[in-house]
């Protein structure tokens with residue numbers, strides 16, 4: 001309760017700069033929407049910081065349990081009732097559902113594209129032979145090597161600022177990052193080239209946020225109206241399609257996957273590809289259908305890719 005007795009919406013967040021930027025945006029939107037919903041009780045939104053193992057342990061993500069380590073602690077705080085909503089980068093959210101938790105809102109998506117942040121304004125085509133480009137993502141690595149087999153992909157980890165500094169310090173010629181993360185951190189000036197989704201298919205859900213709440217509260221909590229108002233059905237459908245594809249492909253292969261859904265009125269178009277680690281092979285496809293069939297469209301395209309040999313790409317040399 002805040003001093004005048006109105007309920008405080010407790011929004012759980014990690015402490016990283018990106019998480020705080022995203023949570024802060026959602027907090028402001030939720031406060032405005034709740035206030036605008038005609039509800040007498042104008043709520044405050046309180047940010048509650050949650051420390052996760054991924055923040056403490058800087059070892060390679062794959063060794064400490066993948067991006068799931070960030071999500072787990074935040075979801076536990078939600079399930080335990082310490083907070084009411086949590087905000088995730090949708091692309092970091094595992095596809096398996098969590099008990100008692102639902103995605104209460106999917107706000108309007110930012111640009112889902114990946115971007116190059118290079119020294120001296122360089123583009124992918126302009127990088128010198130043997131240029132050192134940082135990314136920790138097998139998906140970005142494979143597609144970068146498909147575009148430029150001669151560049152050296154350097155594995156990197158750490159937050160967005162750490163990665164940008166590798167370029168400004170002269171350790172790397174460039175890094176590949178998400179346009180959305182840079183925009184939210186007000187670092188878009190570092191972008192030297194926006195990579196078209198045709199050339200660099202984004203991660204499933206990239207650029208979108210997932211606002212999770214407890215399932216029991218989704219319809220009935222005093223903030224349910226604000227969650228409804230925050231939800232963008234087009235973004236939700238795009239994320240649903242990309243993530244159902246990912247879940248269905250993951251069941252059949254562990255090769256890098258990229259996907260991009262676009263929405264035009266009531267129609268959704270999903271393009272996706274699975275890559276060999278070296279980027280020299282790929283299986284790509286598209287599917288178009290009604291927005292309301294987003295999940296089924298993702299499964300349909302996944303089955304198509306698997307039928308055409310997506311699973312086999314796992315065996316390709318690294």
Ligand SMILES: NCc1[nH]cc(CCC(=O)O)c1CC(=O)O
Nearest residue numbers: 089091177178180181206207208
């Ligand atoms: N893996 C870290 C991460 N998780 C989400 C984003 C960007 C924000 C988004 O996808 O919406 C980033 C940084 C990046 O990939 O450059």
